[in-house]
Amino acid sequence: MFVLDVRGHPLDPCHPARARRLLAAGRAVVVRHTPFVIRLKDRSVADSTVAGVQVGIDPGSKHTGLAVFTGHGGSRGGRYAIQLDHRGALIRDRLAARSRYRRRRRSANLRYRAPRFLNRTKPKGWLAPSLQHRVDTTVSWVARLTRWAPVATVHVEKASFDTHTLSAGKPLEGVEYQQGTLAGYEVREYLLAKWGRACTYCGASGVPLNLDHIHPRSRGGSDRVGNLTLACIPCNQAKNATPIEEFLNGRPALLAKILRQAKAPLRDAAAVNATRWALWRALKATGLPVHTASGGRTKWNRSRTGAPKSHTLDALHVGELETVTTWPSTILVVTATGRGSYARTTPDRYGFPRLVRPRTKLHRGFQTGDLVRADIPAGKKAGVHTGRVLVRSSGSFDITARCGRVAGINHRHVRHLQRADGYGYTTRKEADRHD
Template structure:
């Protein structure tokens, strides 16, 4: 996994390897600028003294998760045929998990509070036309998807010399997803062309087998209720299954096949009837995101879902959001895609609500009035070295503060409760996101935190918490 490098004026340079970053830190030629993603700042070099190469950010937008890939492009020209071959070298893979559903739930709760105030307390006439919507307005849960994606593009531009962008334009025909026999004048609005049922099913079923939860394997489309028993081709009757499960199920009805697992059967029955909100979210935000990317002034390459899947198949790359991003657009070859994956989860910056309410709308206890305690805030990344007690060990993760001084730390191996604040050292301030290196490695090795990152934590006298982070 590449390490971001900045010059002495915090201008982006070409990313380097973990080994090179570790050596520069040990020799005193660099300082830690940011811990996650790991970024170092040189003390003896300026951008004018460095040679930069083309670096591109490739994006695979999604409803719940957006894949990001940092790529270094190289082109070779065949003198005889006159053809140009474009090779994408993967520098970093990221997956950004959105919190659109949490925003939607919060707005729904706020709506219920306002309705209660009108109905149960002093009457206040509803005002529906006191706000005007600008052209291109999106619902807050949808606007969040556009904002977080463009925010991370801006962040990557601060850490790497980005020269171009690539994105994928999804187009789901939602009416045909509901009714495959629709045609001609039966469309009531819009030009609905270019649907991709397979891509929709991958989003709907979480890119895993519905019967065994297998991931990163070849998935086939399976009829929940077989056609031989009267099942239809409607998308509500389709699911994803790995090849062994598909062969094992054969033409059995799902109720017969999962008679021994009623919980999974109930989950599949509920999920297959789920609305097309994921497809609608992608449809609503695709052009808004494209417009924001064009506003950066960089060259924006646009690809399709079909082209991305074709690239992934011919390069024998497994299915993942981040690897979809690496295969967007015109790519003739891809290198070094077997890398650890940095998962980024949008957590927000807390809530102004200082109480919890009962189902009747009355306060049920009060939250702390201060959002910081003992110099820490919820969401900070800390390193806890516990030397006494039952929980002796070293823990690294996201902290949840308590006024009592005993914090909870969310690590990659689970939640550790009751860690006293005197054992905690600040690594990085909360920025509205949670970071984790997924154990689901994309290669045969283990996806660890990285050699340079681990070396920075162990350097004598280093306090990453006081380094600058943008």
């Protein structure tokens, strides 16, 4: 649990059992429900020894992992884990829908806003709103963690793989092909992303995949990454040193596709790298020390510690480390939901208004998105329901809890736990260690 001193300055996190004892003894008060933050009444930073914590970040397209951990030497111990779910796809779809509505009204000669001049230029470092959202939400949560915990260092993945290792310098040959940088994890991570984690020849997935030379080395093929692909064990053994033109003699379409894809770079590399560079610059602007590493190193670290694959465990394994002693058994899943809409109407599939929204979002002291607790004494909905609320002016609210949505709860049974902040919160179990 996160702990603040009497003046609101962050102290080292504590165990939940200790937080309960402090609250029961009256030595602390609750500051925030989710994530749970308490403030001590009788201690300040000057009276405490603060060791500090570190934050690991595993950026992703749909999900970003955040891990708060303590480190001594090369050992790390996980203290808190957050999975941040982005809404970039929703932003993209709504912007595209707005563009279609406007285009349709212009073509139908209806009332519309005239198109702007077409020589507008974008500022340097501009990102599409769906991409900028990922950067902004991640930096926002790092800033929140800085307010709740004494963050000393940030570790972030700058790329899924080290492109400099793959393209610049000499090709992988001999023992370097077998071992490579970080025991070949940079090369394998690149090929897994490029070829879709499936066999290139038969399309099999979920099976062990070997690195295969498109043009065999015995016939003059190189060890460069552009000549490498993935093949399952039967296809790899069947192809052996056969030229690919002979191996795929009866499948010309597949042959053309493989040769074309082998020459093309990874499609999403430019967009992913642009987002992560922007995230790195935004984190540097916070003034915290920021250390970067590649996804290949993260995967190598997980293989040495026996940790399963997850966004939060990837964040815990970012950068240089020797071992991970422990990690949280439960993680907080934070879903970006937004803060509502400014629109007074909701359009139908053709772009015409189908209803009128009220001018105010606050009803009976609540607004949609608040984290609430409803204690219903009797009836079909009897019980305790905790979750995000959907309000109505009639005073009949809906609560989205972990077990599902409960509709028609009277506002008199509802009390606040936390005001809406643009995010929804759930918890789930972390993956268990495997060897």
